[in-house]
Amino acid sequence: MRRKIAAIGLLAGCLSLPLVVLPALAADDAVPQAQVTLDRYIDVTGGKAAYQKRRNEIATGTMEFPAQGLKGTLTRYAAAPGNEYSVIDIDGIGKVETGVVNGIAWEMTAILGPRVKAGEELNQSVREATFNAALDWRKIYPKVESAGIESVNGEDCYKVILRPSAGNPETMFFSKKSGLLVKTTTVAVSQMGEVPVEILVSDYKVFDGISVPTKVVQKAAGQEFSIVIASLKTNADIPPDRFNPPAGVKALLDKGANSAPAPAR
Amino acid sequence: MLAVSYSLPLAGQTTATTSTVPNQQGLQSKALDLASFEKVWTTIRDKHWEKNPGGLDWTAIHDEFRPKMELAAGTPRARDVLREMLSRLRQTHFAIVPGSVYADVEPSANDETHGDGSTGIDVRVLDGQAIVTKVDSGSSADRAGVKPGWEIDGVSGVLLAPLIDRLKKDPSLTGLTLERAVQSRIGGPIGETGRFAFLDGSNHLQVIPLVFSSPRGVISSFGNLPPMHVWVETGRLGNTGYIAFNMFLDLVHVMTQFGNFVESCNRCDGLVIDLRGNPGGIGGMAMGMAGWLVDKPDQKLGTMLMRDVKLNFVINPRAQVFTGPVAVLVDGSSASTSEIFAGGLKDLGRARVFGTHTAAAALPSVFERLPNGDGFQYAVANYISEGGKPLEGVGVTPDVEVRLTRPALLSGHDPVLDAALEWIKGQRNTK
Numbered sequence: 001m002r003r004k005i006a007a008i009g010l011l012a013g014c015l016s017l018p019l020v021v022l023p024a025l026a027a028d029d030a031v032p033q034a035q036v037t038l039d040r041y042i043d044v045t046g047g048k049a050a051y052q053k054r055r056n057e058i059a060t061g062t063m064e065f066p067a068q069g070l071k072g073t074l075t076r077y078a079a080a081p082g083n084e085y086s087v088i089d090i091d092g093i094g095k096v097e098t099g100v101v102n103g104i105a106w107e108m109t110a111i112l113g114p115r116v117k118a119g120e121e122l123n124q125s126v127r128e129a130t131f132n133a134a135l136d137w138r139k140i141y142p143k144v145e146s147a148g149i150e151s152v153n154g155e156d157c158y159k160v161i162l163r164p165s166a167g168n169p170e171t172m173f174f175s176k177k178s179g180l181l182v183k184t185t186t187v188a189v190s191q192m193g194e195v196p197v198e199i200l201v202s203d204y205k206v207f208d209g210i211s212v213p214t215k216v217v218q219k220a221a222g223q224e225f226s227i228v229i230a231s232l233k234t235n236a237d238i239p240p241d242r243f244n245p246p247a248g249v250k251a252l253l254d255k256g257a258n259s260a261p262a263p264a265r
Numbered sequence: 266m267l268a269v270s271y272s273l274p275l276a277g278q279t280t281a282t283t284s285t286v287p288n289q290q291g292l293q294s295k296a297l298d299l300a301s302f303e304k305v306w307t308t309i310r311d312k313h314w315e316k317n318p319g320g321l322d323w324t325a326i327h328d329e330f331r332p333k334m335e336l337a338a339g340t341p342r343a344r345d346v347l348r349e350m351l352s353r354l355r356q357t358h359f360a361i362v363p364g365s366v367y368a369d370v371e372p373s374a375n376d377e378t379h380g381d382g383s384t385g386i387d388v389r390v391l392d393g394q395a396i397v398t399k400v401d402s403g404s405s406a407d408r409a410g411v412k413p414g415w416e417i418d419g420v421s422g423v424l425l426a427p428l429i430d431r432l433k434k435d436p437s438l439t440g441l442t443l444e445r446a447v448q449s450r451i452g453g454p455i456g457e458t459g460r461f462a463f464l465d466g467s468n469h470l471q472v473i474p475l476v477f478s479s480p481r482g483v484i485s486s487f488g489n490l491p492p493m494h495v496w497v498e499t500g501r502l503g504n505t506g507y508i509a510f511n512m513f514l515d516l517v518h519v520m521t522q523f524g525n526f527v528e529s530c531n532r533c534d535g536l537v538i539d540l541r542g543n544p545g546g547i548g549g550m551a552m553g554m555a556g557w558l559v560d561k562p563d564q565k566l567g568t569m570l571m572r573d574v575k576l577n578f579v580i581n582p583r584a585q586v587f588t589g590p591v592a593v594l595v596d597g598s599s600a601s602t603s604e605i606f607a608g609g610l611k612d613l614g615r616a617r618v619f620g621t622h623t624a625a626a627a628l629p630s631v632f633e634r635l636p637n638g639d640g641f642q643y644a645v646a647n648y649i650s651e652g653g654k655p656l657e658g659v660g661v662t663p664d665v666e667v668r669l670t671r672p673a674l675l676s677g678h679d680p681v682l683d684a685a686l687e688w689i690k691g692q693r694n695t696k
Contacts (some may be wrong), residue, residue: 067633069488092487094517110517111553113524115581143408192576219572222312222645251584 034144034160037174038137044179050209051132055080059235061214061229063088074227083243084129085203100129101243104253114248120167120189140164147171152182153200168194180204181213188220196218207232267316267692294637297342301635302334305347305361305643308633309354314646326350340364340637356644357626357657358601361691362491364638382455382477387542388417388447389596389669390440393433395425395447396671397463411463414675417468418462420450439591440597441624453477463622466675485515487547489640495519499526502537502682505689506530509539513546513602520553527557535590535689537682538606541620545601548629552578554606559615560586566609567650569629576646578605590692591616595661596669600624605648608661614650618663619685625660659687 032040042048054080064071072090085099094110105117105125117125127133127140137144141162150159150173157173164170173183181201188197197220201213214229245253306327306360309318317323330350337343344361351359385404388395395417402408419425425447432443453459455477463471482496486646495515499508499522508521509524530536537560559580593607593616604627610616635641644662649655665688667681 052465065488067489068631069634075502092485092516094520109553110520111547111549112581113583191579193574195574195576221576222571227545248584255584 028160031146031148031158034146034162037146037158038162039161040179041174042134042180044211045134045204046206046210048135051135054132054208054210054234056131056236056238057234058238059229059232061227061231063225063227065089065090065223065225067224077238077242078129078131079238079243080131082126082129082131085243097246098125098244099127099243099249101245105129106245106249108246108248112117114246114252115191116249116252117191121191123164125169125188127167137162141170155182157182171212180211180235190228203228205229208234210234275344285332286401288567294340297637298337298340299334301343301459301637301639301641302347304633304635305350305641306330308641308643309359312572312643312645313354314644315495316572319356321353326353335588336415337402340639341498343637344639356628358628358630358642358644360640360642361635362640362642364640381452381480382457383452384411384459384461384475384477385481386411386417386451387476388449388451389598390429390443391669391671393426393429394671395429395451396669396674398669398674401481404481405478409475409476411461412466412675413677414466414671414673416464416671417451418464420461421459423450425450430581439624439626440622441600441626444598455479476696482511483515483518485512487514487516489634490514491632491640495523501530501533502686504532504685506536507534507539508537509541511543513543513548513550513606516547516550520550522585523554525559528585531585531587533587534693535592536587537592537594537685538616538690539594539682540599540603540607541594541596541634541681542598544598544602544624545583545603545605545627548578548602548605551602551606551609552580555580555610555615556583556586558587558610559613560588564613565651566605567612567648567656569646569648583668590689592688593618594681594685595620595663596681597621597624599661600626601628604656604661605650608650608652608656611661611664612650617665617685617688618661619665619667619688620663620681621666621668622662623656623660625656625658627656627660 003038042051054079059076061074062071063074070090070092072088072093074086074088076084076086078084083101086097088096090096097108099106102194103121103126106115107117110112130136130140133140142165143163145161147159147161149156151157152173156176158176160172160174162170162172167189170184170186172181174180175182183201184199186197187194197218200217201215203213203215204211205214212229212232218225308565310323330346331347334343337346340511344363347361351361383404385401385406386397387399389398390396397411397413397415397417399413400411417425428446428450429443432446436639451459451461458474458476461473461475463473467472479544480494482494484492485495486492491512493512495510495512497508497510497519499506506526508523510523512521527536555566560582562582564580566580569576569578585614591610595607595618599607599620600623604623604625607618607623611618627648629646629648630642630644633641647655647657665684667684669680673680
């Protein structure tokens with residue numbers, strides 16, 4: 001269920017990858033406890049054991065802003081316990097690189113240059129980078145609650161509100177029939193401000209024993225973009241320096257840009 | 266943000282065609298035009314930053330214009346109806362771009378035989394006259410000996426003075442509209458020749474044939490925005506850096522050139538950023554460029570206000586920031602992102618702005634394609650500069666108001682640039 005949230009700061013965080021899923025359970029009129037729904041999600045997307053075999057992953061795909069006529073490609077590297085590097089290359093905009101390494105979150109774009117994230121934006125990025133986060137939802141979200149049943153695109157879903165130790169809550173909608181995550185809403189934190197975000201996920205496919213949604217549609221600030229995952233390799237041979245920040249970010253870190261403390265994990 | 270803050274120069278109106286009995290193709294076209302109408306109306310209803318767009322009863326607008334759209338014979342007439350509906354908003358950055366504009370360039374963006382041609386002349390209306398303010402080196406005008414300060418009397422038999430008189434008398438038109446109307450008259454199809462009637466420096470009439478060629482710069486595409494020619498000019502004036510670019514587009518190249526130039530100028534006495542005639546482009550580029558000029562953290566150029574969201578145009582200080590004096594040059598054709606950049610730096614006290622009042626046309630907008638193939642530009646937000654005032658309808662008032670004059674141009678001077686250089690020189694002496 002982990003995925004990066006909003007892409008407000010010039011596509012920062014455009015990569016939204018819900019990385020988990022589950023098999024169908026019998027329909028039941030009773031609303032289950034949130035914990036049940038979240039654990040069911042682990043089961044239907046492959047189960048605890050399958051997750052525990054994963055140490056890292058490399059995802060590739062395409063992204064599109066259909067209304068604006070913009071298209072691009074993306075590649076995302078992620079590794080346990082919470083390192084991440086993503087690069088999106090969009091026609092007319094250039095590269096948008098983001099990363100999290102050892103509790104430091106950064107971004108580098110052709111348009112705004114390098115920057116080091118701080119405050120709640122840092123916390124959010126670190127949360128999103130948690131590898132196999134579906135397994136660790138109890139650590140990431142100390143409080144979860146069921147909020148009934150709502151329809152998402154005609155599909156009855158269990159609505160679950162997840163509250164991290166700091167920052168804005170996230171509301172997730174899990175298909176009553178399949179147990180799969182269908183939608184997430186939250187208020188994303190970006191450098192430019194807080195923005196309500198809606199993320200729809202679909203087209204689940206199995207990669208190395210784990211079901212992953214391969215289509216993500218994100219709506220925020222009046223804009224919409226979609227991501228389609230073409231490939232996902234797990235336990236790949238990722239160079240150890242893959243998660244090192246680029247030179248521009250290092251220069252800022254050397255200047256003391258990383259003054260904000262890393263969040264507790 | 267992907268919002269484009271760009272004031273569209275494609276203001277040409279189309280003429281209505283005569284009504285005919287629609288055939289099958291006509292019925293299809295009619296359906297697409299009606300779908301386009303609904304798309305435009307719905308988009309503004311849902312995405313305009315005001316719940317009542319422009320203070321209007323938007324449902325009533327639909328009820329008024331839908332019947333007109335149903336009666337419109339052909340896409341050009343339908344386009345007129347849409348434009349009339351959009352004009353009710355009385356806001357910039359709402360436009361309909363004929364599909365042919367895309368068709369001309371989409372087959373091959375590098376096909377130099379398409380698009381509007383240029384003679385290399387830049388023109389402004391000064392004291393009611395169309396005056397050459399700049400001539401591109403190597404252009405057909407340059408080769409023919411045309412000089413800044415010459416007055417353009419007419420082009421291919423069409424006199425400019427009556428047009429200027431007529432537009433100046435219309436209180437509903439902005440200065441930007443006037444400038445663009447004149448600029449549109451001095452362009453033409455690439456490869457063709459226009460007969461330009463000039464009054465030279467001695468006020469002698471000279472009629473010179475000038476060939477229209479591909480405009481200066483490289484063609485840049487950005488999503489559904491019509492492709493544009495973009496150029497960057499850098500140089501040193503003594504020990505002051507000078508940079509000009511005609512649009513905030515061609516993001517990767519322009520940002521790279523801007524950054525490299527500013528960093529190479531780290532020991533300069535000052536920096537002049539010339540945004541005269543710059544209609545804007547990708548709004549985020551203003552933030553990115555400001556990062557090379559502002560070293561304090563947590564600064565912003567202004568705030569973009571959407572219906573439910575407020576986004577700050579933040580500045581990320583770069584690792585290497587130019588801390589010397591910065592002068593920004595503007596005029597009535599500096600619009601949108603140019604105004605966001607100039608106004609924000611002025612409000613922060615980081616730059617001194619020279620020239621004349623800007624276009625006051627600064628709404629973040631996006632471009633989409635309509636079902637009938639036309640382009641649709643619509644504003645998605647209002648923009649408040651860091652000083653607390655909106656730029657739309659207000660613009661940026663220079664710190665130092667300096668006007669171009671014909672005598673100054675004829676004598677080889679640029680009074681706006683001269684004033685900026687003098688100020689930078691004074692700053693150096695103050696140190």
